[in-house]
Amino acid sequence: xxxPAPPRAHRIHxxxxxxxxxxxxxxxxxxxxxxxxxxIDPLRDEFGWSVSTISAAVAVNMxxxxxxxxxxxxxxxxxxxxxxVLCALLVVAVGSGLTVFMTTSWQLILLWGVLVGLGTGAMxxxxxxxxxxxxxxxxxxxxxGILTAxxxxxxxxxxxxxxxxxxxxxxxxxxLGTTAAALAVxxxxxxxxxxxxxxxxVVPYGGTAADDVDPVRTGAxxxxxxxxxxxxxxxxxxxxVAGFFICGMSTNGLVQPHFIPAAxxxxxxxxxxxxxxxVVGLFxxxxxxxxxxxxxxxxxxxxxxxxxxxxGLSLFALPTLFGPDLQVSMIAFIxxxxxxxxxxxxxxxxxCREHFGARxxxxxxxxxxxxxxxxxxxxxxxxxxxxxxxxxxxxxxLAGGLCMVAAAASVAIRRNLPPPAETMLPTNPEEAAxxxxxx
Numbered sequence: 001x002x003x004p005a006p007p008r009a010h011r012i013h014x015x016x017x018x019x020x021x022x023x024x025x026x027x028x029x030x031x032x033x034x035x036x037x038x039x040i041d042p043l044r045d046e047f048g049w050s051v052s053t054i055s056a057a058v059a060v061n062m063x064x065x066x067x068x069x070x071x072x073x074x075x076x077x078x079x080x081x082x083x084x085v086l087c088a089l090l091v092v093a094v095g096s097g098l099t100v101f102m103t104t105s106w107q108l109i110l111l112w113g114v115l116v117g118l119g120t121g122a123m124x125x126x127x128x129x130x131x132x133x134x135x136x137x138x139x140x141x142x143x144x145g146i147l148t149a150x151x152x153x154x155x156x157x158x159x160x161x162x163x164x165x166x167x168x169x170x171x172x173x174x175x176l177g178t179t180a181a182a183l184a185v186x187x188x189x190x191x192x193x194x195x196x197x198x199x200x201x202v203v204p205y206g207g208t209a210a211d212d213v214d215p216v217r218t219g220a221x222x223x224x225x226x227x228x229x230x231x232x233x234x235x236x237x238x239x240x241v242a243g244f245f246i247c248g249m250s251t252n253g254l255v256q257p258h259f260i261p262a263a264x265x266x267x268x269x270x271x272x273x274x275x276x277x278x279v280v281g282l283f284x285x286x287x288x289x290x291x292x293x294x295x296x297x298x299x300x301x302x303x304x305x306x307x308x309x310x311x312g313l314s315l316f317a318l319p320t321l322f323g324p325d326l327q328v329s330m331i332a333f334i335x336x337x338x339x340x341x342x343x344x345x346x347x348x349x350x351x352c353r354e355h356f357g358a359r360x361x362x363x364x365x366x367x368x369x370x371x372x373x374x375x376x377x378x379x380x381x382x383x384x385x386x387x388x389x390x391x392x393x394x395x396x397x398l399a400g401g402l403c404m405v406a407a408a409a410s411v412a413i414r415r416n417l418p419p420p421a422e423t424m425l426p427t428n429p430e431e432a433a434x435x436x437x438x439x
Contacts, residue, residue, distance in 0.1 A: 014194070015135040015205035019143050021185075021192040022131045025085055026147060028185050029092070029120040030158060035112075035178055038162045038274060040261045042171040043108070051261070053105045055383025058257050059376040060113030061120075062248075066372020068121025070228075070365040074221040075122065076130050080195040084122055089182045089189065092119035097179035100172040124368075129361060134196055138206020148288070148345070159260070159281075163274035227362030236355045236416075237363065239409045240348060243304060244367050245374035246406040247344050250311060250399045252371075253378025255280075255337065262392040267324030276326075276334045283338025291343035300347030304410035307344050310336070312403030319393045354416045 040054050076084050095115030102108055132144045165174040197204050204211045231237035256277070263273035294303055314333055321330045352367065353360040378399065385395045 013205045014200050014202055015197070017192045018131060018135050018194060019147070021188050022127060023147055024185055024188060025089065025123050025193075026127065027158075028089070028181050029123040035096070035162050035174060038159060038166055038260060038270070039171045039174065040257065041264060041270065042166060046171075047103075047105070049105050049108075051383035051386045052380065053383075054108065055257065055380045057105075057109045057113040058383075059253075059380035060109055061117035061376075062252060062372050062379055063376035064114065064117030065121040065124060066248075066369040066375070068118055069124045069372075070224045070362070070369060071221055072122045072124065072127065073130055073365075074224060076127075081127070081130060081134075082189060082193045082195060085127065085189050085193060086186060088119045088122035089186055090119075091115050091122075093179045093182035095119060096175050096182065099175045134204065136205045136207075137211050148342075159274040159277045160271065163260075163271045167271060224362055224365065227359055228366045230359060231356065231363040231366060234355065236351065236413050237367075239413045240351060240367050241370040242409045243308065243406040244344070244348060244371040246308070246399075246402045248371035248374035248376075249378035250315065250403055251341055251375070253375030254382050254395060254399050256375075257379050258382040258386070258392055258395065261386070263322055265391065266322035268322065268326070272326060276330070279331075279334050280338040280341060283335055284341040287339035287341060287343045288345065290339070292346040295346040295350050299415075300350045301410050301413055301415075303347040304344060305407045307340055307347075308403045308407035308410060311340050312400040312407070314340075315396050315400035315403065318396045319391075351413060 040051060043049055043054050044051065072084065092115070095111045099108065099111050102111065128144055128147045132147070136143050162174050162177075165177055194200055198209075203209050259277060260270055260273040263276075264270055291303065291307075314336055318333060321327065321333055323330075348367065349360070349364055352364045356363045378395075382392060382395045385398075386392050
């Protein structure tokens with residue numbers, strides 16, 4: 001028998017190339033999901049559709065984005081990361097590109113809602129978890145943080161570019177631009193993205209061959225369902241779901257798609273409003289990293305109390321901050337909202353780990369799905385409120401009140417910390433005797 005070949009030597013470990021192309025795919029997915037918020041007004045002007053109708057497409061997109069995530073990992077186990085990402089990019093490109101031919105609102109819902117929602121959902125948190133879990137042992141937390149923050153912030157950072165393209169050449173050019181971006185990433189994915197380190201004759205970064213485990217070809221979807229069933233039996237799960245549902249409503253669902261048209265209602269240029277959301281994306285990175293640092297040191301329930309409570313107060317004040325000119329008060333709101341945007345993720349994930357242990361990633365997948373369902377409700381509801389009342393004021397006030405509910409739900413979660421070793425009671429007679437002998 002011949003000895004197995006040693007792992008190949010590389011100047012740069014292939015895991016970093018895999019992480020880089022994954023980052024590009026996530027940023028691309030963020031760009032695709034950023035477009036509808038910019039195009040609400042152009043679509044209203046050309047087709048005469050109501051804000052409610054356009055918001056329905058955004059709502060379907062967000063709902064499918066969240067509901068796809070728990071099952072995307074099962075597809076990656078069954079068919080491989082590269083195939084799933086390639087197919088997802090193609091689906092997004094088709095959904096985005098065909099919008100230039102649409103003539104009715106149901107086509108918008110089908111293309112931007114269903115196709116782009118499914119495609120981007122396959123490149124959400126499940127992709128981050130799968131890539132970091134397979135390719136990294138060392139630096140896993142750093143890489144997952146960069147990919148998560150990059151994907152969240154990229155969605156907002158792309159808004160000014162999309163708004164500028166729309167202002168120069170129209171919404172069809174912006175839509176075709178996202179199609180071109182998806183197609184441009186395809187060759188990089190095909191070239192650099194591999195399913196497992198063994199495919200390139202290497203071991204995971206910072207690990208050994210034993211860390212490159214065989215894929216689970218069956219049972220992954222069942223594990224996702226079992227995680228939902230297990231979580232649904234507990235009170236902390238429903239409190240976390242309630243909080244994250246409201247978190248999605250007050251960020252991705254309301255502010256992301258409706259901030260720009262709301263600002264435009266008050267005379268602010270679309271490009272200026274899009275630039276403000278880009279600033280939210282930049283501070284989102286800082287807020288997420290700092291929140292993770294705080295979560296290691298402070299009761300996560302207290303962090304969620306502060307995040308949701310302060311967010312609610314800021315939303316109560318938002319209607320008075322809009323105006324044709326950019327004021328310092330609006331800049332202050334934007335900076336705060338950026339710091340708070342996904343700062344809720346680290347403490348929510350910490351509470352999931354505390355209550356569900358090894359099942360926490362699966363359970364958190366369903367908590368994240370509730371986040372996107374909340375976003376879908378707010379995306380549609382915000383449009384309805386705008387059509388019925390003529391302004392977004394009621395939407396901001398309702399979201400602020402619900403944030404207070406989320407703060408209360410977070411504090412109501414009981415801790416599930418293991419007792420200190422020195423205070424644990426003996427579990428058998430021998431341990432009891434030993435403890436008594438030692439005073």
